Amino acid sequence: MVHIQILGNLDKGGNFVEDTQKKNFLFSFVISYTETCEIPGITVAGQNKEIIKFTPPADAEFLHYGSCKCIETIPMTPDGKPTPALLTKTALEVASIPHIVINAGSKIMPQIPYLETGIKSGKNISLEPALDRSDVLHAVDYGRIIGRTLASLTDCLVIGESIPGGTTTALAVLKGLGINAMVSSSMPQNPIELKKKVVFDALKRLGSDDPYEIVSNVGDPMIPLVAGMISSASQITNVMLAGGTQMAAVLAFGKSVGFNQDKLAIGTTSYIIEDKSANFVDTVTKIADVPILVVNPRLEHSKIAGLRAFSEGFVKEGAGAGGSMISAILKTGIDTQTLLELIEKEYRKII
């Protein structure tokens, strides 16, 4: 029995699982930055503005080294809850899934080899347009090239991301594209009112309903890059978008770039699905006929408080944690209980 739940189109989800079981996976990890994360109170992916920008490269370093280079500890919430990259690393390692880091505008470069794209960081959408239109076109073009290359090297290309503040820009892009999504967050008291205000103010700038204009005005650099990646990659191999709301925004913009929805799935954690403040499955199925694969990391059963916090609404998803666990399960048949024990072991190593 495979420990994966399928939501949305069950036939397509079943086909995706069948197509990728016992196959080779490649995890690509897109690190990026939007100055939107500097709005006080909007994210907890780091303790303050000066530290937030280190979260994406630190996550990337942690996936490889099991420790970070650009900061001394691993990324944590202020009260010590670890980055979901802990789940990602454990899953990739147990299943021997290779990974590659892609820089799409991170402020800090990771101390590890990474694919460089020349994409700039995104601006704070509460103050000004996020990107120039030419930046969006560049990101889509480079995404297409990267997607084509990586897809030709694997049976399933998994795409995860780390961009603090990214749920807010994702919400803005979804709303801008006419999708009435609610949005998840890495905080249990989701600062929905603050996010709504930021999004509302940003959307007032929109002068057109052109998707490229929407992403450049209220989005972030990760969205067009990953949209480009799925566009080319889904023509070649299976592609799993590993994440929550942000990947819904990628999907929504991706419809304008084009993709093969028979080769595409979303992979995420049960915490995203169960999040009462979001409506993830509805949002995704409204956008495209793409199945959603769900793993329950069972962190509520953990003996470790820092891990139980995930199941209590903290973090929930990020760094492609859900998709990585699903990939490990598909590739090796490992069960979630064993994965949990390995995650706890990894946790003890870093503390």
Place this chain on the structure above:
Amino acid sequence: MVHIQILGNLDKGGNFVEDTQKKNFLFSFVISYTETCEIPGITVAGQNKEIIKFTPPADAEFLHYGSCKCIETIPMTPDGKPTPALLTKTALEVASIPHIVINAGSKIMPQIPYLETGIKSGKNISLEPALDRSDVLHAVDYGRIIGRTLASLTDCLVIGESIPGGTTTALAVLKGLGINAMVSSSMPQNPIELKKKVVFDALKRLGSDDPYEIVSNVGDPMIPLVAGMISSASQITNVMLAGGTQMAAVLAFGKSVGFNQDKLAIGTTSYIIEDKSANFVDTVTKIADVPILVVNPRLEHSKIAGLRAFSEGFVKEGAGAGGSMISAILKTGIDTQTLLELIEKEYRKII
């Protein structure tokens, strides 16, 4: 009949061919820079100092786009003989072999996604040490990471390079390591005396026979990066070093880093083997028990003068041309006559 000649250890060469026939290949293209190329008369990979530095990124762009972005034409010798990347591109394209660009200290970044390593350019070895010792260690470390990742994605990792002036630094490293190599060049009147003088002067600085000291003092950034790559990659999959003298230097330094010589081969053109001023097969077999696969591109049969020039001693090899053609032959069974026709077609496209 496969149009590949095996030299060196025939058994190992035969095994390599058998292991990789009809399999998947990945071509990695390392672009780099040594200020040694700025010594007047030492290279023709570009018309002058200001243009030479564009050759590696332009080659990388050409492989992908079929044209260059950072310069207006494609890299040419002063009298219009095209870059060997023309052969590389044709071979990769006909065999649907994906490629990935790795930046190891190029002065100019290519306008295409590339793996960034944070490695600095090399200094002019006729004037000063090429690299700090810490640069060499960094390059080997990053090479190991890249080699491990790329090797896990393919049945055969092919490694080519573009570093103007690199035959001189290769010669210095070989001599420094006690290997009495002669050296090939991209000019028919190989400026052997000039190279010998540069190497002789550089070697005078050596205070020890430690290989890391030799590479940092008289080498270039490509050599330790690729040595790191073959070190990890050859533990996982088949690895082909695509090139001439420079890959001999990688092999020689690589012995200190460690590699699995049962999974390693050199792939090159017959022009390197036939070069009277070099002694390539002797040099390689003295270093390691690694087979040499050779393709005859038959350019002497071309109707196009710019291509015939290759067979007359110009260029001979570079941008992984030989190894790429061998990979295409191994993967698809294409014969060299058909390859030549495709190369001519590609040539006509760019002129």
